[in-house]
Amino acid sequence: MSAVTDTGQAAAPGGTGARRTAGGGVSPGWSVFHPRNMSPALRVWLAVLLAGLLVGLGAWVYQLTQGLAVTNMRNSMMWGLYITLFMYFVGLSAGGLIVASGGRLFGAVRYKPIVRLAVLEATVAVMLAALLLLPDIGRPDRVWHLFRYPHLTSPLIWDIAIVTVYFLISVTYVWLYTRADLARAGSRLAFGTGTSAADLARDERLKTALAWIGLPAAILLHSITAWIFGLQIARGFWYSAVMAPLFISSALVSGMGLMILLALVLRRGGRLSFGNDLVSSMGSLLGVFIAVEGFLVFSEMLTAAYPGAGFEAEPVERLLTGPYAGFFWFEVVAGLAVPLVLLAVRRLRMDMRWVAIAAVLAVVGIFVHRLNIVLNGLSYATVSYPPGVSIGTAQPAGETSFALSLFYYPSVIEWLVVLGLLSLGALVFTAAALYLPLREGGPGAAPGPALQADPGGAAME
Amino acid sequence: MADKVSPIEALPPASREYGEIDRTSKKPRWAMVVDQERCIGCWSCCVICKSENDVPLGMWWNRIDTVGEALDTPYSEDGELRMHWLPLACQHCENPACTKVCPVSATYPREDGAVMQDPERCIGCRYCMVACPYGVRVFNWGTPERPTDFDTGMVEPRPVGTMEKCSFCVHRLADGQVPSCIWSCPAQARIFGDLNDPESAVSRLIRERAGYQLLEERGTDPHVFYLPPRRKRGLWT
Ligand code: SF4
Ligand code: SF4
Ligand code: SF4
Numbered sequence: 109m110s111a112v113t114d115t116g117q118a119a120a121p122g123g124t125g126a127r128r129t130a131g132g133g134v135s136p137g138w139s140v141f142h143p144r145n146m147s148p149a150l151r152v153w154l155a156v157l158l159a160g161l162l163v164g165l166g167a168w169v170y171q172l173t174q175g176l177a178v179t180n181m182r183n184s185m186m187w188g189l190y191i192t193l194f195m196y197f198v199g200l201s202a203g204g205l206i207v208a209s210g211g212r213l214f215g216a217v218r219y220k221p222i223v224r225l226a227v228l229e230a231t232v233a234v235m236l237a238a239l240l241l242l243p244d245i246g247r248p249d250r251v252w253h254l255f256r257y258p259h260l261t262s263p264l265i266w267d268i269a270i271v272t273v274y275f276l277i278s279v280t281y282v283w284l285y286t287r288a289d290l291a292r293a294g295s296r297l298a299f300g301t302g303t304s305a306a307d308l309a310r311d312e313r314l315k316t317a318l319a320w321i322g323l324p325a326a327i328l329l330h331s332i333t334a335w336i337f338g339l340q341i342a343r344g345f346w347y348s349a350v351m352a353p354l355f356i357s358s359a360l361v362s363g364m365g366l367m368i369l370l371a372l373v374l375r376r377g378g379r380l381s382f383g384n385d386l387v388s389s390m391g392s393l394l395g396v397f398i399a400v401e402g403f404l405v406f407s408e409m410l411t412a413a414y415p416g417a418g419f420e421a422e423p424v425e426r427l428l429t430g431p432y433a434g435f436f437w438f439e440v441v442a443g444l445a446v447p448l449v450l451l452a453v454r455r456l457r458m459d460m461r462w463v464a465i466a467a468v469l470a471v472v473g474i475f476v477h478r479l480n481i482v483l484n485g486l487s488y489a490t491v492s493y494p495p496g497v498s499i500g501t502a503q504p505a506g507e508t509s510f511a512l513s514l515f516y517y518p519s520v521i522e523w524l525v526v527l528g529l530l531s532l533g534a535l536v537f538t539a540a541a542l543y544l545p546l547r548e549g550g551p552g553a554a555p556g557p558a559l560q561a562d563p564g565g566a567a568m569e
Numbered sequence: 570m571a572d573k574v575s576p577i578e579a580l581p582p583a584s585r586e587y588g589e590i591d592r593t594s595k596k597p598r599w600a601m602v603v604d605q606e607r608c609i610g611c612w613s614c615c616v617i618c619k620s621e622n623d624v625p626l627g628m629w630w631n632r633i634d635t636v637g638e639a640l641d642t643p644y645s646e647d648g649e650l651r652m653h654w655l656p657l658a659c660q661h662c663e664n665p666a667c668t669k670v671c672p673v674s675a676t677y678p679r680e681d682g683a684v685m686q687d688p689e690r691c692i693g694c695r696y697c698m699v700a701c702p703y704g705v706r707v708f709n710w711g712t713p714e715r716p717t718d719f720d721t722g723m724v725e726p727r728p729v730g731t732m733e734k735c736s737f738c739v740h741r742l743a744d745g746q747v748p749s750c751i752w753s754c755p756a757q758a759r760i761f762g763d764l765n766d767p768e769s770a771v772s773r774l775i776r777e778r779a780g781y782q783l784l785e786e787r788g789t790d791p792h793v794f795y796l797p798p799r800r801k802r803g804l805w806t
Contacts, residue, residue: 175729176693177711183628186695186708246693246708246730253673253692264672264696341787342666342702489704491783493634493655497704502626502714509627 140542154538157531164528167521168243176246180519183500184511185487189518189526190244192482196362196475197237198333199355201274203363204230205326208281209319218389221382222371224285224546228537229363229370231278234329236533238271243525263336274329277322282544284314289545330355343485344419345427348411354404358474360397364390365470372464379546384460391463395451398470402444405477423484431515432483435476443473488513580752588752590745590762591770597763598682599737599792600771601751602780603656606798607758608633610641610654614750614759618658621738621749623722625713630705630735631658631750653798656759658750659684659705659735660783660791667697667706676732682764682792683737688727697732702787706734764792 139145146154171178181188207226211219219226242248258265283297288308291298301307331352337343338351368390374380409427412420427436447466456462489496489512496512503509518526580588610633618624618631634655637644643652661684668676668684675690676697698706712729720726724740727733738748746752747761762771771794774780780794 175709175711179710182710183698183707184704186698241694244694246695246710246732247691250673250690250692253675253690257673257690259672259674261669262672262696263670264694268672336696340666340670340700342700486699490702491634491655491657491704493636494638494640495632495634498627498629498632498707500628500708500710509629510632 138543141539150538154535157535157538160527160531161535162528164525164531167524167528171243171521171525172248177501178519178521180516180522182511182514184489184497184514185483185516187244187482187486188516189522190240192475192478193526193529194237194240194244195333195336195355195481196478197233197240198271198329199359199362199474199478200366200471201230201233201237201278201363202326202330202356202359203365203367204228204233204278205274205281205322206360206363207367208285209323209326212316212319213323218386220548221380221386222367223548224282224544225371225374225380225541226367227278227281227285228540228544228546229367231275231282232533232537232540233363233366234271234275234278235536236529238268238275239529239532241268243529263332263339266332267336270325270329270332274325277318277325281315281318281322282540284311284318285548286544286546287311293545327356330359337481337485340485342490345412345423345485346481347420348408350404350408350411354401354408357397357401357404358477361394361401361470362474364394364397365467365474368394368463368467369471372460374541374546377541379541381547384458387460387463388457391451391457391466394467394470395448395457398444398448398451401474401477402440402448405440405444423488426488427480427484430484432480432487435480435483439473439476439480442469443476447473483516487516584752587757588747590742590747592766592768593763594766596681596765598765599661599742600682600762600764600775601661601737601748601793602760602762602771602774602796603793604758604760604774604778604796605636605653605655606796606800607756608654608656608754609756609758610635610652611755614656614754617749617753618735620721622724622736623715623720623726624707624733625709625715625726627714628707628709628733630707630733631656633657655783655795657703657705657783658793659737660703660789660793661735661737663790663792664788666700666702666787666789670696670700672696679739681742683739683742684734685739686732686734686736688725688731688733691731693730693732695732702784702789706732708732 143151179188204226207219208223208230210216211223242251245251254265254268287298287301288303288311291301291303291307334351334355337346338348341347368387371380371382371390372387375382409424412424415421427433447469450456450462450466450469456466492512494512495508495510497510499509499511499514578585612633615629615631615633619629622630624630634657635641636651636653636655643650645651661682663678663682665676665678665684668674668678671677672694673690673692675687675692676684677687678684693708695708698708709727709729709731713726715721715726724736738750741748751759751761760770760774762769764772764775766772774796775794778796778799780796782791782794
């Protein structure tokens with residue numbers, strides 16, 4: 109906090125304009141967080157997020173006092189929205205390291221202008237994923253047990269380990285990519301590092317080294333998250349070797365979709381600059397990812413359904429025709445087919461509006477895909493004789509306390525807690541996007557009319 | 570809870586004898602046999618389990634599934650109506666799916682084959698419940714509610730936000746007594762004993778009556794064995 113007041117005081121007398129020119133047009137400093145320096149739209153946006161965060165916190169406190177009974181999860185549907193969003197956010201983080209690590213290792217220089225955005229997105233997404241575990245567990249007061257008594261055969265422990273590693277890698281990435289600009293602006297976040305040629309050369313070496321760690325870590329992250337589900341022989345719908353590849357592909361789809369959207373928003377907000385061709389090329393990459401995703405989904409369904417019997421066939425039949433069938437068909441049509449067509453047609457891919465629509469569909473489609481995995485894996489009793497599993501909370505007189513299946517929809521509290529977490533993520537992201545120099549390419553890293561760098565210039569680093 | 574008296578103390582000697590474990594080897598491996606031919610679907614074992622273990626409202630460690638499509642309703646096979654039940658509690662698997670996935674070892678297999686649950690360790694992630702193929706675990710979603718305002722159980726009640734399930738009544742085994750669901754069965758459809766002793770009642774019954782395990786193909790290797798009904802309860806057979 110002292111840093112805030114220190115730099116805040118330094119900036120306040122001069123006002124915004126003075127600060128910007130005085131600072132050589134480099135980094136805006138902490139003063140960007142002063143309400144006076146914000147556009148009305150930004151102020152409203154932050155106020156909404158803050159309100160969302162408070163509401164979410166309130167809902168979580170309520171859930172803490174009442175137990176998970178205030179959710180709609182029960183013994184016959186023991187995981188719900190929280191876990192779905194956990195794996196969804198793990199997936200959303202994919203875009204980041206793919207662009208950063210992949211770009212560096214395979215020399216895709218054209219992604220340079222968005223590379224900082226990418227690693228920032230990964231950081232926030234994986235942070236949200238980790239936080240989503242807190243409201244999900246029944247005894248958040250005992251999370252320390254995970255570190256005190258880790259049971260190494262549990263995929264959940266593997267996942268917590270890789271999520272932690274991945275978060276650290278992402279934070280390091282963000283810092284490494286922005287630190288030179290921060291140092292130039294005299295920010296404390298540069299931790300006293302310099303900007304000499306030797307420093308910059310060391311940055312480059314570190315970035316490459318990190319890329320070599322980051323890419324396998326990303327693949328492990330999605331695979332291990334898949335194995336939480338895919339190793340469970342009790343759940344025929346999950347028990348499949350295709351789970352890990354499928355999670356990687358859906359992570360790529362949602363991560364890339366979100367990257368496109370964030371990049372477009374930040375360009376509009378003046379925090380990034382790049383040409384439309386970059387978005388189109390991200391769009392075609394997204395198209396390829398969607399095609400792979402569709403192929404894997406189809407392959408899994410066919411394998412499960414073809415024998416026409418066995419413990420895999422039943423859930424597939426329910427998926428295609430049961431109470432949740434609408435979700436599945438939404439996933440196939442709106443999440444896979446439509447965006448694939450939009451991105452495959454060159455003329456549409458050149459139009460930013462269509463690319464944005466395809467990206468929204470892909471991002472929503474993957475969420476529904478994750479929902480399908482959880483709902484169809486869990487919502488039916490594995491021993492399917494009546495009366496089924498005991499529900500777990502006292503039922504009103506005259507109503508059964510058993511259920512063979514439960515039609516799950518999240519409770520208001522669940523939605524509010526999620527709203528709070530999403531608001532927190534958006535707040536962190538907005539704050540970081542305001543404060544950190546997101547533009548790649550040395551002194552051109554700050555807003556200002558003279559510095560609307562041409563996209564080509566970004567490739568210099 | 571040691572000052573409480575188990576209901577079995579009130580029984581006449583003959584019944585009490587039925588409440589004792591018959592014979593054990595040096596290193597017992599506990600197992601339960603459920604005779605589907607004798608079970609009459611009365612839920613007595615489920616009810617006594619609730620009282621023995623202070624199981625809260627809305628939760629059952631033990632339940633009686635009806636084979637077929639509808640509760641307490643016959644199913645049809647070979648043109649005959651038949652009726653059988655499948656009493657279901659934790660199967661105390663030799664290779665438990667639940668213990669493997671628990672991130673904090675709050676559920677763990679004991680030397681003697683009983684699968685235990687530690688309510689002080691459990692973080693309430695419910696992964697064990699996802700992993701169990703038998704749907705026999707129950708979770709304290711809210712503050713546990715009970716019909717009486719005093720505790721009825723012979724064991725400590727479990728707090729909100731933790732998992733619980735059938736314990737094989739290990740607190741009774743220590744005294745050489747069978748679990749409560751065993752002695753309370755009016756049809757003597759449940760038998761308990763040591764799998765490692767080839768002459769124990771459970772070993773003999775499994776051998777002679779072709780005892781089978783539920784969902785054998787999942788490889789969990791339960792310590793609960795079912796005896797298939799020999800006599801069909803049909804109208805003509
Ligand atoms: S029946 Fe389920 S809970 Fe019991 S030991 Fe087997 S896997 Fe675990
Ligand atoms: S709910 Fe408790 S016992 Fe079950 S896996 Fe989680 S921590 Fe272990
Ligand atoms: S062994 Fe004990 S805990 Fe398990 S079902 Fe029987 S009475 Fe209940």
